[in-house]
Amino acid sequence: MSFAIKKQSEVVVVDVEGQLIVGNRQELKQKVLDELERGERKFLIDFSQTGYIDSSGLGVLVSLSKKIREQGGELRLANLNEDLKTLFELTKLDTLFQIADTRERALETF
Amino acid sequence: MSFAIKKQSEVVVVDVEGQLIVGNRQELKQKVLDELERGERKFLIDFSQTGYIDSSGLGVLVSLSKKIREQGGELRLANLNEDLKTLFELTKLDTLFQIADTRERALETF
């Protein structure tokens, strides 16, 4: 598992490759917070290469979203597969996040 | 598993793809005996794509070799991997068969 970060027209795009779970969520959190500190404000996390996400992974997304909003920024999610959609619906987190079907759609509307 | 047969300069070459075991040995036996009946006399069985061989598979090779010899023909084997070499050594069948390292070597010396 790993987190690939790149910048695409003003937006920091993070690809979650593999699982987002208790064992690696700190790494994602730190990477995003570093970018936030550097002045970045628009964030997109892309789950097209993600396996499963556990409650700790969901928790990190919730807390990142809050921190980014506090700095006047925005966090969006893209490319949730059917399983991940179910997970977000079960926890009602689909109501908390801006979720786009594709990376392009998410980038367009920032 | 399947048995691919083709003719290469006077020699009937059989590729054993997958396992040669009690469940499919009759198919190999029949295919080779059909060629023998059609007048073919030189046979090469290539094991480069073979998994494992059980005692029924070994038995079929022994009986084919006998039948072919009775008709004045010859059966050779090629491309045994380390596992198959061990199997032939354990059963001393390496002393009964003409075994070549490669298909080319086997074809050369027919």
Add this chain to the structure above:
Amino acid sequence: MSANYIDTLQLRLTLELCAPSDIRFIEGIVALIQRQCKEVSFPSSKCSLNIPVALSEALANAILRANKEDPGKQVYVRSAIDNDRLVIEIRDEGPGFDLRTSMRDPTLDENITREDGRGLFLMTRLMDRIELFNNNGNVVRMTLNRHAEAE
């Protein structure tokens, strides 16, 4: 082999292991049990969502909440999979807990922006049954039926 083939064979796979109290083992243990479930052709979304998430939660709680990452304490896992269901038992060396009082509803407005507290909720939603036992430590047993959610 097809699912039908597996039915004919009445296949039953059991896995037992004992892991140190270290969250780095969770991903590998989950992957092992996922492969066992695929071996008996468990429905694919159960293999890719329900099982890994619920198991990951139970392991994280055993390691972090019960054993408090104490290197002297272990987590014991036993899974049994057959044509009808998956049963996983996770035993930790903690004091045990009560499901009703420990679980809150993370979908309520007052909880939705909290970082923690979604583990037991997800376990109960993703599995057909959760049971707790005390047996020289604390055992969480999770059951997932292969077919409908009805018992």
Add this chain to the structure above:
Amino acid sequence: MSANYIDTLQLRLTLELCAPSDIRFIEGIVALIQRQCKEVSFPSSKCSLNIPVALSEALANAILRANKEDPGKQVYVRSAIDNDRLVIEIRDEGPGFDLRTSMRDPTLDENITREDGRGLFLMTRLMDRIELFNNNGNVVRMTLNRHAEAE
């Protein structure tokens, strides 16, 4: 996961199944148990030679010699694999047999050109131990140690 990882987890995998007396099932059952052995990182040539050949022989004998392909009779397989060894038990519904009197040496000049009679010989050569039991039918137990052949 590396072999070392598996050692740490003290992994133990058990498989149980019941197959009809039909030789077409042999290849699939062998493949299943091979995958279980690879899961605990059993040495590769044991996974590709010793286990499939010995198991294939035992299954063929159970189906052909003991159950005589009677569709009313079953073959029961149980394998247990851990860091130290593989133990496979094959139970058929036949009368049982005696290893000493049933096995001949197929490497002798008088036997080497025979088509049959290499099954029990291969089982004893490829496994570390073969035991027979009578238990409501006939049970053949084969043990293969992960490391040296010494017991």
